[in-house]
Amino acid sequence: MPDTRVPVEMVNGVPVVAAPEEIDITNAGELRTALLESAARRPGSFVVDLTRTLFCDTSGLHALVSARKRARAEGGDLLLVTAGAAIPRIFAITGLDQVFASFTSLEEALAHIPAVAGGAPHSDTSPGTSALPGISPDDAGA
Amino acid sequence: MTAQVDPVSTEARLRAIQSITDAALSRLDDHELLAELLDRTREVLRADTAAVLLLDFSSGQLIATAAAGLEEEVRQGVRIPVGRGFAGRIAAQHQPVILDHVDHTTVLNPILWAKGISSMMGVPMTAGGRVTGVMHVGSLLPRKFTGHDVELLQLAADRAAAAVQSLAAKADRVAVEALQRSLVPSALPAVAGAEMAARYVPGSGVVGGDWYDVFTLPSGELCVVMGDVAGSGLPAAVIMGRMRSALRSYALETPDPAGVLGRLDRKMQHFEPDALATVLYAIFEPALDQVHVCLAGHFPPVIALPGQPAQLAPIANGLMIGVSPAVPRQVTTVPIPPGALLCFYTDGLIERPGQLIDDGLERLRRVVVAQSPEAACAEVMGAMVGDEPARDDIALLMMRRRPDRTETTAVLVSPRE
Numbered sequence: 001m002p003d004t005r006v007p008v009e010m011v012n013g014v015p016v017v018a019a020p021e022e023i024d025i026t027n028a029g030e031l032r033t034a035l036l037e038s039a040a041r042r043p044g045s046f047v048v049d050l051t052r053t054l055f056c057d058t059s060g061l062h063a064l065v066s067a068r069k070r071a072r073a074e075g076g077d078l079l080l081v082t083a084g085a086a087i088p089r090i091f092a093i094t095g096l097d098q099v100f101a102s103f104t105s106l107e108e109a110l111a112h113i114p115a116v117a118g119g120a121p122h123s124d125t126s127p128g129t130s131a132l133p134g135i136s137p138d139d140a141g142a
Numbered sequence: 143m144t145a146q147v148d149p150v151s152t153e154a155r156l157r158a159i160q161s162i163t164d165a166a167l168s169r170l171d172d173h174e175l176l177a178e179l180l181d182r183t184r185e186v187l188r189a190d191t192a193a194v195l196l197l198d199f200s201s202g203q204l205i206a207t208a209a210a211g212l213e214e215e216v217r218q219g220v221r222i223p224v225g226r227g228f229a230g231r232i233a234a235q236h237q238p239v240i241l242d243h244v245d246h247t248t249v250l251n252p253i254l255w256a257k258g259i260s261s262m263m264g265v266p267m268t269a270g271g272r273v274t275g276v277m278h279v280g281s282l283l284p285r286k287f288t289g290h291d292v293e294l295l296q297l298a299a300d301r302a303a304a305a306v307q308s309l310a311a312k313a314d315r316v317a318v319e320a321l322q323r324s325l326v327p328s329a330l331p332a333v334a335g336a337e338m339a340a341r342y343v344p345g346s347g348v349v350g351g352d353w354y355d356v357f358t359l360p361s362g363e364l365c366v367v368m369g370d371v372a373g374s375g376l377p378a379a380v381i382m383g384r385m386r387s388a389l390r391s392y393a394l395e396t397p398d399p400a401g402v403l404g405r406l407d408r409k410m411q412h413f414e415p416d417a418l419a420t421v422l423y424a425i426f427e428p429a430l431d432q433v434h435v436c437l438a439g440h441f442p443p444v445i446a447l448p449g450q451p452a453q454l455a456p457i458a459n460g461l462m463i464g465v466s467p468a469v470p471r472q473v474t475t476v477p478i479p480p481g482a483l484l485c486f487y488t489d490g491l492i493e494r495p496g497q498l499i500d501d502g503l504e505r506l507r508r509v510v511v512a513q514s515p516e517a518a519c520a521e522v523m524g525a526m527v528g529d530e531p532a533r534d535d536i537a538l539l540m541m542r543r544r545p546d547r548t549e550t551t552a553v554l555v556s557p558r559e
Contacts, residue, residue: 022495025350025374025534057493057534062372062418065465069415086498093499094420094439095461098469 023060351378
């Protein structure tokens with residue numbers, strides 16, 4: 001089975017999710033996991049890098065919108081980096097370009113995130129753990 | 143009694159449990175299957191009671207679903223919060239638990255200690271690394287359950303988890319398809335001067351939340367809705383049903399398409415805060431000479447005039463439903479000359495892996511021709527879908543203003559004409 005995990009990298013103490021080329025119902029779950037992991041690593045703002053992404057259906061948009069709502073509820077935000085025409089086109093049709101902060105480079109996006117309170121970023125070794133093993137925070141939150 | 147470590151009998155007992163599910167899996171009713179599995183498990187482990195509690199993800203509670211020798215647990219609808227009591231601890235810790243003494247300090251469910259159960263053993267049921275439930279057995283006489291007993295019970299629980307999972311998926315799909323088919327109009331309303339045809343094809347992989355709706359208002363105006371709820375399976379289909387009926391209610395309240403979608407958005411954000419959907423809502427003038435369209439993240443319709451290439455109707459985009467409160471929404475009015483054909487659709491029609499959205503839209507634009515809606519549907523489905531199974535749901539609706547429209551009976555004549 002191919003590794004379908006969506007990687008999360010810490011850049012200057014900010015989690016950056018590297019979104020895959022295509023996001024649809026078959027892999028939106030992995031994107032959702034990566035978004036939750038980012039929020040767990042650094043409460044507040046983080047970045048989703050969509051520069052490789054050429055296609056994103058409603059399940060992918062759903063993962064992004066939910067993550068943005070959670071981040072904003074905690075005083076942070078979800079920032080996007082996009083390149084090319086495909087993703088901006090999808091965001092224009094869905095009107096999401098009106099609500100997401102979007103940048104054309106990672107540096108630009110990072111410049112809009114305030115420095116981590118308390119200095120050093122979290123270690124990368126501890127993935128987000130939920131109170132209920134085997135149950136994602138989304139499910140347990142109800 | 144104390145179970146002996148007897149390899150021969152362990153082998154035989156393992157086989158006894160393995161044999162259960164191979165036969166039982168072919169059955170359709172998961173309650174029957176679980177009942178049989180529990181009977182056999184009780185027998186093999188020489189226990190007095192056996193029960194399965196399944197995790198309800200939305201409430202975070204374990205619900206007693208099947209039992210042998212402990213039927214009242216199911217009849218009384220016992221619910222145990224994850225993390226509390228015996229079963230709750232097993233689910234939370236993802237670990238087997240053995241109880242040598244059963245009383246109110248160790249077990250939350252009074253049925254168990256009131257029944258006189260002395261010893262218990264339970265294991266988690268898992269699917270795809272997630273806890274989906276708990277299976278436990280109990281003994282009326284004091285007993286020390288062993289590691290071998292735990293292994294046997296875990297085997298039965300794994301079988302049960304797999305069976306429940308596959309049966310639930312099958313039942314879900316049947317329910318979703320039935321729900322979806324009940325929600326799309328069985329017949330399109332007859333409106334003088336308009337011809338309509340529609341197609342609805344559920345996705346081959348996971349059934350999503352696409353729907354369309356066509357109705358007339360008391361004023362006689364024709365309304366068209368296209369929608370796509372993010373997500374799949376029963377949850378998406380249920381949200382789709384709620385959105386469809388809410389939108390119909392708001393349509394009766396206000397003649398303004400932006401007002402209808404604004405109310406729908408507010409309702410969804412309050413009652414279904416995690417839902418996300420695209421919706422198109424269109425109201426045709428009674429004379430059918432123009433249509434007022436409001437888009438909430440949905441693709442604009444394609445319009446084809448007789449003898450001319452089709453184009454994407456120039457309609458202002460609007461934000462999807464379920465993103466941000468109180469967004470301003472715009473309505474665009476599109477003139478419809480006699481004989482013009484409007485093509486409404488959901489993204490499943492134009493989206494293909496490895497293809498850009500604009501390429502899909504362009505393919506659609508080229509194939510839409512002003513002709514009878516039935517023929518247009520057939521041609522578009524043939525060109526866009528062909529013989530490959532569609533991964534996502536597809537909803538397609540064609541509406542044509544009759545070319546030979548002379549019977550302008552008691553309809554309002556638009557001031558523009």
